[in-house]
Amino acid sequence: MTQKVHKGLHHGIPTYSLDDGGPCNGKLHVGVGMRDEPAVLAGITHLVEHLLLRMVQPQTVLHGGTTGTESVEFWASGEPEDVAAFLNAIAAAVCRFQDVSGEDIGREKAVIQAEDPNKFRAVSSGLYGYRFGAADLGNAHFGAPATESLGMSELLSWARQWFVAENAALTFTGEVPAALDVSMPPGSIPERSVAVPLITEPTLVVSRKDGVALSLLVPDADAELLAEALRYELCARLRHDYGLVYSVVDFQAPMDADTVQLDLILDPTSSNIPAAFDAGTAALHDIASTGFSVEALDYTRKARASDLEYGRSVPDWHLDRLAVRGLRGWSTPGLKAVTRHTDSTTAVSLAASLAASVESLMVAVAGYAKPRRKHAAAQGLAFESFLIWRDTAPAVPNGHRAWQAKDSEAVLWLTPDRLLKRSGKKTKAIELADIAVAGDRSCGCVCLLDRHGRSLDFHVTEWRKGKELRSSLLAAVPEDTVRVFPAD
Helix, strand or coil, X not given: CCCCCEEEEECCEEEEECCCCCCEEEEEEECCCHHHCCHHHCCHHHHHHHHHHHHCCCXXXXXXXXXXXXXXXXXXXXXXXXXXXXXXXXXXXXXXXXXXXXXXXXXXXXXXXXXXXXXXXXXXXXXXXXXXXXXXXXXXXXXXXHXXXXXXXXXXXXXXXXXXXXXXXXXXXXXXCCCCCCCCCCCCCCCCCCCCCCCCCCEEEEECCCCEEEEEEEEHHHHHHHHHHHHHHHHHHHHHHCCCCCCEEEEEXXXXXXXXXXXXXXCCCHHHHHHHHHHHHHHHHHHHHHCCCHHXXXXXXXXXXXXXXXXXXXXHHHHHHHHHHHHCXXXXXXXXXXXXXXXXXXXXXXXXXXXXXXXXXXXXXXXXXXXXXXXXXXXXXXXXXXXXXXXXXXXCCCCCCEEEECCCCCEEEECXXXXXEEECCEEEEEEHHHEEEEEEECCCEEEEEECCCCEEEEEHHHECCHHHHHHHHHHHCCHHHEEEECXX
């Protein structure tokens, strides 16, 4: 390794830098991301990021900002003095965040809506939500319709809690610029929630997303190796042998310091979804019991060597990892240790790591492919419909108002504890205490998201006296869960 990471402090903020000369890439990392947001404030970190970037315009240095699962980063690339000036300006903007105007907030909400209209409008849990519900990592990617109603008091409180010197870090691909003067407001190290899986056995989850996804909880030390090796094996089988998919794409997110959720996304055509589910699930179990192929291990080592830049330099991602994990109190192994672990890994040891993770297997299958309990059982999986309406014993709650559907025989009752629906011989319920967010849309529907991550756009216009039903429902859920959402 020809480079060394230099660690230091700048106005109390940890710095990670290299000794390269020339153009510089610099980043200010703030240790708050989408996983830290309560469901009722989903999107608030992204809006703060946008507002801070607006406050420092105009800028001529190449720059930007990103809100991720674990952190926000503000970056610039160019001459050291220009990079320093941008990061200095961001820190100064944090210190005067109270100067943001209502007009600024409105414009940046419109920009965020244009950036991703579906995320701004809709609630739709993915693999994180299936496993963790509407908490911590589960909140990272279910959507951000609460952005519509975020106000200045909430934004200012959020910035004061999280955008502080004790929750910031700086990284540079060269030396720390002499002109750097990043002064963040003082604060305290924020308390963070703990990600707790709600799905605790191998399970098939019926998904609103396309295709098939395989998800595992794996050791952090093996996550990159397993991702590369499994992508190779699954492509070899599902693409080359069976012609079921075009690609296998992996995503990784740390659950905690030692464990990573590894997701492998398959892209079969609609007609091939059942076959891809069977083949993908069977392949994982087969590899766990018989081991990875020699070719998969060889490919994995070469891919990791490329990621590690063959030991000649320190890759940018390693600096980011040091900064972000450090802000969460998590240790990060050095590149030499990572290289040694890669070189010592065998097909047998990697298969053993996979086998130890198989009990955490979660397979998401597109709902329109009509996966059923029998399909799950054939692969040794439990079955989760992931519907917010749950089966319950038939009952007619006496003394409670009933609402009749306009176009069917279905009936609703709203009790102090539950919303009940009877259709034919079946009765289903939504537990009101489980509601994490109730989104009030001007179009006349109410979006309900429960603590398990299950959601529903409840169209009150489908029921007689729907306006009264809407008012009664919003009054029945916990008051602090109600937010204004965009019209659907």
